[in-house]
Amino acid sequence: MADxxxxxxxxxxxxxxxxxxxxxxxxxxxxxxxxxxxKRMEIGVAExxxxxxxxxxxxxxxxxxxxxxxxxxxxxxxGTNPVPDSLWRRYSEFELLRNYLxxxxxxxxxxxxxxxxxxxxxxxxxADNMDPDFVERRRVGLENFLLRVASHPVLSNDKIFYSFLxxxxxxxxxxxxxxxxxKADSRLKALNATFRVKNPDKRFAEMKHYGDELQSxxxxxxRVRARAxxxxxGVYKVHGNYGRVFSEWxxxxxxxxxxxxxxxxxxxxxxxxxxxxxxxxxxxxxxLKEYLFYADAVRAVCRKHELTQFELEMAAQDLTxxxxxxxxxxxxxxxxxxxxxxxxxxxxxxxxxxxxxxxKMLETQIEEGEELVKERNAECDEYVKSAWVxxxxxxxxxxHDLREALISYAIMQISMCKKGIQVWNNAKECFSKx
Amino acid sequence: MSAGTPRSxxxxxxxxxxxxxxxxxxxxxxxxxxxxxxxxxxxxxxxTAGGGEKDLSLPNGTPVDTSSPASSSSLLNRxxxxxxxxxxxxxxxxxxxxxxxxxxxxxxYITYRVCTKTTRTEFDLPEYSxxxxxxxxxxxxxxxxxxxxxxxxxxxxxxxxxxxxVDRFSEEFVDTRRKAxxxxxxxxxxxxxxxxNDHFNAFLSAKDLNKRQGLALLSKMGESVKYVxxxxxxxxxxxxxxxxxxxxxxxTQKLGTIDRIAQRIIKxxxxxxxxxxxxxxxxxxxxxxxxxxxxxxxxxxxxMSNCSSALDELTEDMxxxxxxxxxxxxxxxxxxxVPTDVEKCQDRVECFNxxxxxxxxxxxNNKRQDFRQLLTGMADKNIxxxxxxxxxxxxxxxSLQDKQEAKDETN
Numbered sequence: 068m069a070d071x072x073x074x075x076x077x078x079x080x081x082x083x084x085x086x087x088x089x090x091x092x093x094x095x096x097x098x099x100x101x102x103x104x105x106k107r108m109e110i111g112v113a114e115x116x117x118x119x120x121x122x123x124x125x126x127x128x129x130x131x132x133x134x135x136x137x138x139x140x141x142x143x144x145x146g147t148n149p150v151p152d153s154l155w156r157r158y159s160e161f162e163l164l165r166n167y168l169x170x171x172x173x174x175x176x177x178x179x180x181x182x183x184x185x186x187x188x189x190x191x192x193x194a195d196n197m198d199p200d201f202v203e204r205r206r207v208g209l210e211n212f213l214l215r216v217a218s219h220p221v222l223s224n225d226k227i228f229y230s231f232l233x234x235x236x237x238x239x240x241x242x243x244x245x246x247x248x249x250k251a252d253s254r255l256k257a258l259n260a261t262f263r264v265k266n267p268d269k270r271f272a273e274m275k276h277y278g279d280e281l282q283s284x285x286x287x288x289x290r291v292r293a294r295a296x297x298x299x300x301g302v303y304k305v306h307g308n309y310g311r312v313f314s315e316w317x318x319x320x321x322x323x324x325x326x327x328x329x330x331x332x333x334x335x336x337x338x339x340x341x342x343x344x345x346x347x348x349x350x351x352x353x354x355l356k357e358y359l360f361y362a363d364a365v366r367a368v369c370r371k372h373e374l375t376q377f378e379l380e381m382a383a384q385d386l387t388x389x390x391x392x393x394x395x396x397x398x399x400x401x402x403x404x405x406x407x408x409x410x411x412x413x414x415x416x417x418x419x420x421x422x423x424x425x426x427k428m429l430e431t432q433i434e435e436g437e438e439l440v441k442e443r444n445a446e447c448d449e450y451v452k453s454a455w456v457x458x459x460x461x462x463x464x465x466x467h468d469l470r471e472a473l474i475s476y477a478i479m480q481i482s483m484c485k486k487g488i489q490v491w492n493n494a495k496e497c498f499s500k501x
Numbered sequence: 502m503s504a505g506t507p508r509s510x511x512x513x514x515x516x517x518x519x520x521x522x523x524x525x526x527x528x529x530x531x532x533x534x535x536x537x538x539x540x541x542x543x544x545x546x547x548x549t550a551g552g553g554e555k556d557l558s559l560p561n562g563t564p565v566d567t568s569s570p571a572s573s574s575s576l577l578n579r580x581x582x583x584x585x586x587x588x589x590x591x592x593x594x595x596x597x598x599x600x601x602x603x604x605x606x607x608x609x610y611i612t613y614r615v616c617t618k619t620t621r622t623e624f625d626l627p628e629y630s631x632x633x634x635x636x637x638x639x640x641x642x643x644x645x646x647x648x649x650x651x652x653x654x655x656x657x658x659x660x661x662x663x664x665x666x667v668d669r670f671s672e673e674f675v676d677t678r679r680k681a682x683x684x685x686x687x688x689x690x691x692x693x694x695x696x697x698n699d700h701f702n703a704f705l706s707a708k709d710l711n712k713r714q715g716l717a718l719l720s721k722m723g724e725s726v727k728y729v730x731x732x733x734x735x736x737x738x739x740x741x742x743x744x745x746x747x748x749x750x751x752x753t754q755k756l757g758t759i760d761r762i763a764q765r766i767i768k769x770x771x772x773x774x775x776x777x778x779x780x781x782x783x784x785x786x787x788x789x790x791x792x793x794x795x796x797x798x799x800x801x802x803x804x805m806s807n808c809s810s811a812l813d814e815l816t817e818d819m820x821x822x823x824x825x826x827x828x829x830x831x832x833x834x835x836x837x838x839v840p841t842d843v844e845k846c847q848d849r850v851e852c853f854n855x856x857x858x859x860x861x862x863x864x865x866n867n868k869r870q871d872f873r874q875l876l877t878g879m880a881d882k883n884i885x886x887x888x889x890x891x892x893x894x895x896x897x898x899x900s901l902q903d904k905q906e907a908k909d910e911t912n
Contacts, residue, residue, distance in 0.1 A: 277790065284787040291779045298773035305769055308762045316755040319748060323869055330876070466793040473797050474901045477804075477894050484891035488884055495880035501873040 104223040109138045110232060112210035113153070115202050131202055132157045133209055137232050154235035158183075161209060163242060164231050168222060170247045170254055173371045174454035175222060176461040178215035179360030181208025187289040187352065189296040189345075200346075204353060211357070221457070257374050258367060264376050268451060274458055275369035282362040285355050292352055296345050307338030326501035333494040340486055347479050354472040358465060365461065368454050375450050379443040386436035393429045396422060594618045595690045595705065597683035600675045601632075610634050611675055613682060617705045623697065629706045635660070637710055638682055644700035645689070651856040652695060653864060655688035656836035657681070658829070677825055684829070694856070745861060753834050760827050763819060770816045777812060780805040797901050804893045811889035818882045826875055830868075 114134040122128045138151040161180055168177050185201055195201065213232070216222045227245065230238055313331030317324040599614040617629040638657055645654045658681035668674060689695045703710065781802045788798035 280790050284783060284790075287783050288780075288787070291776055291783060295773060295776035295780070298769060298776055301769040302766060302773055305762060305765050308765075309759070312755060312758045312762065316752075316759075319751045319755070323872070326873075469794055470797055470901065473801055474898065477801070477898050477901060480804075480894045481891060481898075484887045484894065487887040488891070491880045491883045491887070495877055495884070498873055498876040498880055501869060501876070 102218050102220060102223040104217050104229075107140055108217075108232075109136075109140055109151075110210075110213050110217055111136045111151075112206050112213065115206045116155070117197075118157075129197070130157055131197070131205075133206055135213070135232060152233065154233075156231070158205070158209075160231075160239070161212065163239065164228065165212075166251055167227055167242050167245065167247050168216070168225065169367070170250045171225065171227075171245075172221060173254070174368060174450050175219070175457050176361065176364045176368055177222070178212055178219070179357060179364055180212050181205050181353070182356060182360070187286075187293045187356075189293040189300070200349075204349065208353065208357075220460070254371075258370050262373075262377050264373050265380055267373060267376060270455065271369045271372045271451075275366055275373075278362045278366035278369065282359060282366075285359040285362070289352060289355055289359070292348070296348060300341055300345065303338050303341035303344075305338075306334050310335035310338065323501045326497045326499075329500075330494045330497035333490055333497065337487075337490045337494075340490070344479075344483050344486075347482075351472060351476045351479065354468070358469065361461070361465070365458070368458065372450060372454055375443075375447050379440070379447045382436065382439045382443050386433065386440050389429055389433050389436055393426065393433060396426055396429065592620045593690045593696055595686045597679055597686055600679050602670060609670070611670070611678075613679055615686065615705060623702060624706060626706070631705065631708065633704070633710075635678070635682075637704065638685065640710065641689075641700060641704045642685075645695060645698060648698060648700065649695060652692070653837055653857070653860040654695070655685050656829075656833045657685055658832070673821070677821075680825070681829060749834055749837065753831060756827060756831050756834075760824065760831070763824055763827065767816055767819055767824075770812060770819075774809060774812050774816065777805060777809045781809070800897050800900055804897050807893040808890045811886050811893075815882055815886040819879070823875065823879055823882075826871075830871070 132155040136151040136153045310331040313327045317327035612632040784802035
């Protein structure tokens, strides 16, 4: 669906706030090129601000709003760089948008939002939603979400999405007017119900299983990472104590003093370097989290298929049983046990008029049933087709993105090692001058 | 506090034990101040401490592993740094190696081989190889303290170990002890006065140390003296030596702090290692249900394993080489606190002061070099760790990217 255009999609984002170059590059590579929306428009989430106001129950609350900026592509390429259009939205509005998309396009693997609460935190990070680091990472995640939607061949054409980006007032009303809320509730109910499908599509069953495994393994990975980050922090910080003791020691030495003192400073620098290291690693964790949540979205699509298939099977089953009833009524043989059959046996047969009426009713029902089965069959086929297209698209995207993530992780590790070598070489030089 | 597991006794690793550099070798003779008792060494042509020989060896005889550039260049550095080396002649080399277990009906104990090479005329032969046990070293030290009360006698490793807590026959314990005993003898051998002591000569050369008569009695006497007079050897000395006492106090304290920090780092690193070890398997299990991503994820898993091994080595090195050396220094200083009978040398006070000052200076100089070496070694180990990790990650990148390029080409 997405043509491999060679256009450069520039992104307005507040990139000078991002901690490293690699994150910037990744953002560019993650954006799929070629949807008509992105050809027209640049999208970004530039800033975050704290607001206070009265909430639904008339209580004071503090919340964060995010500035969505849009700019026509032509203007930027002309080099004039006009002021972008912008509006403020809070997290709950993003959630509303996503819920709408889930209902409106059940066959799409809808991109996930950044996490609602900080999970898989290591010791130093607070789980506080007001924490500036958390807010910043959320800003990046929200921008990522918008770019994902804007680069999706189906979702990018949605009008509600477009007005989310462009109409500050009245957007919420517009969404509710679609009546998606009612569908959302029944969808949730259906997705959570347990039912058995007789003929599941093998591909979807496998994909659902994949979603389960992906979710499980990424959760594990994030847990290990959090613990490892905690430990690594400890290792680096304790080296700072060397700085202090070398300084004290140098005071009682004559020739050794200078070397010790300088070495101590390098130990302090080493201890301080862990903060940047862990901040960069946080970005990798965020990339993993995105796919953790994507796994959920994939599972939802597979579940929806099951539901569709189940409804088809139910309709078919119902039709079959009605046809059987008709046959029994027409031939007078009772093949299946039914209460009606028993009562007529016990209390006497029906009159020919009654039978005629019943037969007529059944015929109507069978006709309706056949229509329903046809409808549902078509629905199922349609769903399977569209959903599988999007799943294939998702798979390609996932392979690309995760590979990029691993590469950038490796680059991060390399940078960390190089810094370590440099610091210890500096310290070694000081020691050798002792 | 070692993070490693005890190895079996026999192996000394891939290197010949002779070639393994002593972690804390007293370096070249560097004190410019000679004590009054020092014999005048005949100026001999062979300068064995110079760097010109094809077999590089440390001044006290331990051959240097020349395959390691770090060790030979640092050796050369130290040789070049010290001006006093030129007039020096080494004529006595001592090593302690080859620990062996002896089992008899009465007891089980370890003996060590003590090898001596010398050109000194005080010795009948140019070479000796004898076996000694810890008791013998203890005897020697007591004798030295007794007969050379004006000098600082180097310390021995701990005499008593709690049975049941420490395995006296584990390779780790035996090797640590061996190193300390080797250090002890080298320090005595380097000492311009102590090395000419008759007891030392006997220790190195006699087939069977005839010591039993005096041993029990003497060690008891030594103990009583220790309890009668407390404080430093320097007590009652002129004021200029009081500063030495203060220095030793503060220095001990700093060493204690460094010991605690190092232990803490080892602990944190071990705990980090535990988590690091979990990464590999998780990435591996992820790769098992991926297609495109199978190889990259396996690659990352392998990388994590390599980093784990590297960290394991670092932690082990710090435990087994850094900490023991640090602690040995603390013991050394402790030993300087134990005095000999002061009254015995009242008539030789002048001589005593000069001896002590000379020993102090050489001790200070040795200490400076020892710590330079120790800390440089610590830095080196950390550098090596990061270099191993760097190599692992760098080798992974092309394999992560290659596929991508191949994939792009086919699109």
